[in-house]
Amino acid sequence: xxxxxxxxxxxxxxxxxxxxxxxxxxxxxxxxxxxxxxxxxxxxxxxxxxxxxxxxxxxxxxxxxxxxxxxxxxxxxxxxxxxxxxxxxxxxxxxxxxxxxxxxxxxxxxxxxxxxxxxxxxxxxxxxxxxxxxxxxxxxxxxxxxxxxxxxxxxxxxxxxxxxxxxxxxxxxxxxxxxxxxxxxxxxxxxxxxxxxxxxxxxxxxxxxxxxxxxxxxxxxxxxxxxxxxxxxxxx
Ligand code: ADP
Ligand code: MG
Numbered sequence: 001x002x003x004x005x006x007x008x009x010x011x012x013x014x015x016x017x018x019x020x021x022x023x024x025x026x027x028x029x030x031x032x033x034x035x036x037x038x039x040x041x042x043x044x045x046x047x048x049x050x051x052x053x054x055x056x057x058x059x060x061x062x063x064x065x066x067x068x069x070x071x072x073x074x075x076x077x078x079x080x081x082x083x084x085x086x087x088x089x090x091x092x093x094x095x096x097x098x099x100x101x102x103x104x105x106x107x108x109x110x111x112x113x114x115x116x117x118x119x120x121x122x123x124x125x126x127x128x129x130x131x132x133x134x135x136x137x138x139x140x141x142x143x144x145x146x147x148x149x150x151x152x153x154x155x156x157x158x159x160x161x162x163x164x165x166x167x168x169x170x171x172x173x174x175x176x177x178x179x180x181x182x183x184x185x186x187x188x189x190x191x192x193x194x195x196x197x198x199x200x201x202x203x204x205x206x207x208x209x210x211x212x213x214x215x216x217x218x219x220x221x222x223x224x225x226x227x228x229x230x231x232x233x234x235x236x
Pocket of ligand 2: 046047048
């Protein structure tokens with residue numbers, strides 16, 4: 001069974017009496033261990049798709065099966081539960097809590113999942129993104145790239161099989177974006193399935209497969225040729 005199975009997935013938003021179509025029927029399969037970049041012009045439905053795949057929203061119609069569970073038919077609490085177990089999120093704007101240390105930010109998903117706070121696991125996640133020596137820094141005391149590393153540590157802390165990023169390098173300069181891609185590649189090499197949205201062809205070239213969207217439809221689905229390997233900058 002595939003990790004992700006999407007069949008004829010549709011989503012439209014209601015604004016007053018108007019229906020705004022965002023996804024018009026897309027189908028694809030993603031296997032465990034893939035590294036997928038989602039591309040397409042602004043408004044093509046990328047974030048809508050990520051919200052559906054991430055179990056943050058439900059489709060208007062169609063099927064979404066995540067790890068053998070039909071998420072399209074779940075109620076809100078079932079979707080929240082599967083989200084906490086299976087998915088780690090990384091956002092363009094990092095979304096860290098400003099007054100909390102890197103360590104406390106990393107511990108947050110455990111609290112959301114009603115699990116005991118496991119400081120050792122949070123420290124381990126911060127070590128994996130190269131921030132083991134910055135665990136008591138607050139976001140303001142960290143660079144943009146370091147803040148995104150904290151966000152990745154936070155996404156890893158419940159050990160989900162899937163990592164999602166919606167434009168995770170969108171607010172970073174090229175060198176820092178490449179560093180972040182080196183972390184995603186390392187996680188993917190270690191077995192995590194990674195799915196990111198990006199505008200930048202060079203960022204997408206670090207993935208193994210590119211899905212291109214246009215007007216709410218899947219326009220192309222290609223394996224990456226001449227894949228780039230991001231070489232991380234030595235640090236600490
Ligand atoms: P992308 O991420 O590719 O830029 P989106 O998925 O955000 O595209 O948007 C796809 C379409 O759905 C756009 O026309 C957008 O205006 C519309 N849309 C997205 N989110 C909402 C929402 N919450 N309410 C109404 N329309 C939305
Ligand atoms: Mg978007």
